[in-house]
Amino acid sequence: MANLDVSKHFLSFKHEKVGKKELDALIKKYDISVWDLPKILITDPAIKDMGLKPGDVVKIYRKCPYRGPSIYYRVVVRE
Amino acid sequence: MTNAQIFEEYSGKLPENLLEEIKLKVPKRISKDKLKKILDLAVEEYEQSLVEPGEAVGLIAAQSIGEPATQMTLNTKHFSGVAEMNVTLGLPRIIEVVDARKTLSTPSMNIYLKPPYDKASKEEVKNFANRIKETHLNEIATQIDVDLADQKVEITLDMDKIKALELKQTVIKKAIKKQIRGLSEKDIVFEKDKIVLKIPESLSKEQEVDPIFKIKEKIKDVVVGGIHNITQVLPVLENGEYVIKTAGSNLKAVLALDFVDPSRTITNNIFEIYDVLGIEAARQAIFNEIYSLIEQQGLNVDGRHIQLISDAMCVSGKISGITRYGIIKSKSSALSRAAFETPIRHLTEAALSGEVDEFKSVNDRVMVNGILPVGTGLVEISMDLTKLNQGGDANEE
Numbered sequence: 001m002a003n004l005d006v007s008k009h010f011l012s013f014k015h016e017k018v019g020k021k022e023l024d025a026l027i028k029k030y031d032i033s034v035w036d037l038p039k040i041l042i043t044d045p046a047i048k049d050m051g052l053k054p055g056d057v058v059k060i061y062r063k064c065p066y067r068g069p070s071i072y073y074r075v076v077v078r079e
Numbered sequence: 080m081t082n083a084q085i086f087e088e089y090s091g092k093l094p095e096n097l098l099e100e101i102k103l104k105v106p107k108r109i110s111k112d113k114l115k116k117i118l119d120l121a122v123e124e125y126e127q128s129l130v131e132p133g134e135a136v137g138l139i140a141a142q143s144i145g146e147p148a149t150q151m152t153l154n155t156k157h158f159s160g161v162a163e164m165n166v167t168l169g170l171p172r173i174i175e176v177v178d179a180r181k182t183l184s185t186p187s188m189n190i191y192l193k194p195p196y197d198k199a200s201k202e203e204v205k206n207f208a209n210r211i212k213e214t215h216l217n218e219i220a221t222q223i224d225v226d227l228a229d230q231k232v233e234i235t236l237d238m239d240k241i242k243a244l245e246l247k248q249t250v251i252k253k254a255i256k257k258q259i260r261g262l263s264e265k266d267i268v269f270e271k272d273k274i275v276l277k278i279p280e281s282l283s284k285e286q287e288v289d290p291i292f293k294i295k296e297k298i299k300d301v302v303v304g305g306i307h308n309i310t311q312v313l314p315v316l317e318n319g320e321y322v323i324k325t326a327g328s329n330l331k332a333v334l335a336l337d338f339v340d341p342s343r344t345i346t347n348n349i350f351e352i353y354d355v356l357g358i359e360a361a362r363q364a365i366f367n368e369i370y371s372l373i374e375q376q377g378l379n380v381d382g383r384h385i386q387l388i389s390d391a392m393c394v395s396g397k398i399s400g401i402t403r404y405g406i407i408k409s410k411s412s413a414l415s416r417a418a419f420e421t422p423i424r425h426l427t428e429a430a431l432s433g434e435v436d437e438f439k440s441v442n443d444r445v446m447v448n449g450i451l452p453v454g455t456g457l458v459e460i461s462m463d464l465t466k467l468n469q470g471g472d473a474n475e476e
Contacts, residue, residue, distance in 0.1 A: 004334055004335065006355070006356050006357065006360075008341060009343075009356055009360065010342055010343055011345070011352065011360035011363045012357070012360045013359050015359070038390070038393070038394040038395075038396075039394065039396035040357075040358055041358070041396040041397065044358055044396070045354070045356055046358070046359060047357070062359070062363075064386075065382060066094070066096065066382065066383060067096055068094055068095030068097075069095055074358075074396070077396060
């Protein structure tokens, strides 16, 4: 029970930490600050074991019925 | 360069689904030039069909969903499968999802079984279903007697049922002790197929009405097994396997059961999905829910509008409904909030806290007859003031 693997569920998508280089490129491309990105709580079940800290950005590999595989970014926030 | 490499080259320019479609439709032995030409044309078409910057996509989404929604049936109940279980559907359900209500009118789950249990017979599945269902003591009892002289309550149990539900004596004992006040462990005694409750004297002197009768009534509703909140279960044959449909929902507890498939089991309570699986899963659940509701009604709404709504509901990392407590609250402009609902309250609150409104949003600009920050109105000319001053006499800007 304690170790329910959330990522196995069909509604879950793969979450991955975005590296510094990729993050800089992203910020530059859209001319934004990290805090302008959609947010994800640090306590979110999908990322809580990844050891992230507020300000980190996660990359989400979504499956979109129109585009096919697509990527979404969220910034980790505390509350 | 092979054709595969050409496709590779275009992978950044076209979405993968489109590329796959072209790959399937193009003849196998097409020449490279022709393939390039086709892909170039596809890119051109694709780029033209993209939403332009500054397009009021939210407005278009609202209209695209709002118009067909007026035609939706107000008939809320639908009896799924055998006429034993009903689920809220149609417009009332859409409102429930979009408002992000925490308590649903008909919470329900679809529970799938994990292999090898997915091939189980109807009887076995029924057994699993009964183990999920919340069981009260009166369901496993055949008789409840009161012995006034000895101050005892005797519960005769249906042992076959207890065996089928895999209930243990200690579990029942704990449940009774927890849910009825004043009884200690030694007051609950098991005798073969009976539970004997001795009413302690401390209890009997407290009240005027003999507490024994109160306890007799209370004991019937003690939950001894199953999963909290799940009030009804119904195994239904779907695509060659049994799915247990429930009334009531408790995703966390159900996923923890050893015979449940934790990858497919689903609830219609978005907040439970959020708590157990996270914000991204909740967003997908909102999308699936709204999309299937609209589709069931035979209406045709492009899913991208629904994607926009579900994204908007989940940007903050929590689920916020499209209400004045949800995403409207996060709007920075006080006038925009006032324009949605309860204007006086929003305006007084804004005045009390000294909020500043910069008139940047669409709502605000409409109010003052300004240029809307939409489409061409989004573009502003900015001037390099340092260069202006170099010209000499630029007193006014």
